[in-house]
Amino acid sequence: MDIVIIIPAYNEEAHIEKCLTSLVNQIYSAKHILVVDDGSTDKTPEILSSLSSAHENLTYTSREKSYSHEPGSKIVEAFNFGLAGLASSYDILCKFDADLIFPNHYLETLHKAFEANSKLGMFAGFCSIEIDGVWQIEKLTNPDHIRGALKSYHQSCFRDIGGLTSAMGWDTIDEMKARYYGWDVETKNSLIVKHLKPTGLHYSKSLPKVFGISLFRMRYSLALAFLTCFKMALNKKKLDFFYKAMLAYLKSNYKKNSFLINEKEGAFIRKYRWHKIKQRLF
Template sequence: MDLVIIIPAYNEEKFIKNCLDSLLNQTHAAKKILVVDDGSSDNTPNIVHNLSHSYENLSLISRQKSFSHEPGSKIVDAFNFGLKNLRVDYDVICKFDADLIFPEDYLKVLTEAFQENSKLGMYGGFCTLWKDGAWQVEQLTNADHLRGALKAYRLECFEDIKGLTPAMGWDTIDEMKARFQGWEVHTNPDLQVRHLKPTGQQYKKNLPGVFGASLFRMRYSWSLALLTCLKMAKNKSSLSFFLESMTSFMRSNPKKNTFLVTEQEGAFIRTYRWSKLKERLF
């Protein structure tokens, strides 16, 4: 089973070498690792270029810096640029962030999981942060959610969901579309990846507003959006996040905010979310 990795990177000189070293020294090698330099102004492309001389399966492509600053769209646009320039066949495609360090058997476990379960569409581990003298799992989402930093897709599943949506919430939309299409999405708590940079720290200022609008665009109901914003605000220990995100949700309307999913997909998302809430409560 052939596996390829696309890594969008913008000004990641502090982390990119450690990330690539961990991926280039796996017990199961990736067929191709493609780093997409998104117009970095630091030494990121030079680090990757120099390293690629020693590894045939590592390549670098560059594009002009993305004009988008919206959370989600910038990194997906860079990923999609890499996808268009991928020139190898594959069975599994991964979208990884450039600030991760992977355990040496990560790709082996990943590949075996897809081989053993033909219904498995998406799979991956968990991100951990260094906190209080130890690597601890990031407590940002539910355990059944595969973090956007380390996504892996079976090719057929990736094609069924029509790739990634360049918008905030893309890493929820892909999972929901996969489940809607009948694919299984699983996480592995034993696969723990070191995350060297806190999630979304470059988007702190406008994140609540974009988050609220994204829930509307995914066709959340008012009550479901309320609970989701409350949970996110609790995780961030920020009352203002709740107020801003819910205000943004309530001010959204179909004329200004294009929906990201179909009516049928939206109904599936609402049903799935409520079922998971009931599971946790009862």
Template sequence: MNIYIVIPAHNEADAIGKTLDSLVKQTHLPKKVIVVNDNSTDNTAEIVSQYTNKHSWIELVNNTSSNKHIPGAKIINAFYKGYEQLDEAYDIICKYDADLVFPNNYLQTLIKHYKADDRLGLVAGHCYIEKNGEWVRESLTGKDHIRGALKAYRKACFLEIGKLKRSMGWDTIDELLAIYYNWSFKTDDSLKVKHLKPTGKNYVKDSKHLHGKSLYILRFGFLLSFISSAKLAYKKRSFRLFKDYITGYLIAWLKKEPFLIDKDQGKFIRKFRWKNILKKIF
């Protein structure tokens, strides 16, 4: 199976070399890797060039965008800048962050899972961050959720869900739409990926309302958005974040921001999320 990987990278000079080292050492090498240097002001491009000179399957693409580190559209726009350089000969397409260190058998294990189940649309390991000298699972979300940092899609699933949405929340809507179209997804506990920078560490203040906005445009409705915001803010131990999330939702509602999904998809997603909430309660 051909694996294509796109890595958006904004000022990742201290991490991108470690990420590429771990991909070069894979027991099953990717067919293509494109690193999108997304308006970096450090020497990210120079470091990537050292790898493109040694490995023909690694390519550098430069992109001009905002110099702010904002989640959502900026990252996905950079992903598409790389994706547009690819041909259609892939079986698996991956969007990976530029600060990950993969175990050597990572890609080979993904292929094993895909070959075992024709309806498996997404599969990944888990992100681990370093705390007090130990690597622990980054637990901002449940273990069954595939983090936005390490998404890998079967081609047919990727195309059927409409690829990736240019909005914060894209890494939730992809899984929900996969379920909507009768695809499954899987996380493998044995695949421990080192995440060198905890999620959100460098996000600027401009992004504080984006989570709430994403819940609105994904048609969660206010009550589900309230619960989701409270849960995430609790995990981050910040009531201020909860206020920011709800404010973002209300701003999007007042502005009547356009939805990312249609009414039927929204109805399905709300029903699915309520089912999971009630299952956990009872």
């Protein structure tokens, strides 16, 4: 089973070597690891040049800059840029972030999961962050949600969902579409990856606004958006996140042509979310 990995990278000189070293030393090797240098102004290109010359399955490509600086859009555009120029065929396609350190059995575990279940469309482990010298699972989302930093797709599933949406919320849309089209989505809590940068570090000011807008564009109802924003605010321990996100959601109400999914997919997402909420409550 051929695994291809695409890694968008922007000014990752502090982390990219650790990330790639952990991937090229996997027990089960990736067929191709492609890093997309997204207009870095630090030493990222030099590091990529050195590492790619030492490993046959590691290459990189560069582009001048992203066309967006919004959360979600920037990284997906870089990923799609790499995918458009990808010459390698694959069975499993991975989109990984450049600030991760993978255990050496990560790809082996991923491979076995897809081999064992022909309906498995998406799979991932969990991100952990270092707090006071201790690595702890980053608890920002539900355990059944695959973090945007750790995506992997069966080739047929990736085709069914139409690739990645270049917008905030893409990492929810992809797995919801996968479920909508009959694919399983699986996470494994014993498969832990070290995340070297806190999620949303560079987007802390704009994140509440784009988060609220993304919920509207995914056709969340008012009540569902309220609960989702409130939960995110609690996780981040920032009450103003809730107010800003909900305000953005409400202001988006007039932009009816900005939906990212169709009506049937939206209905599916709402039904799935309410089902999960009821499960947790009862």
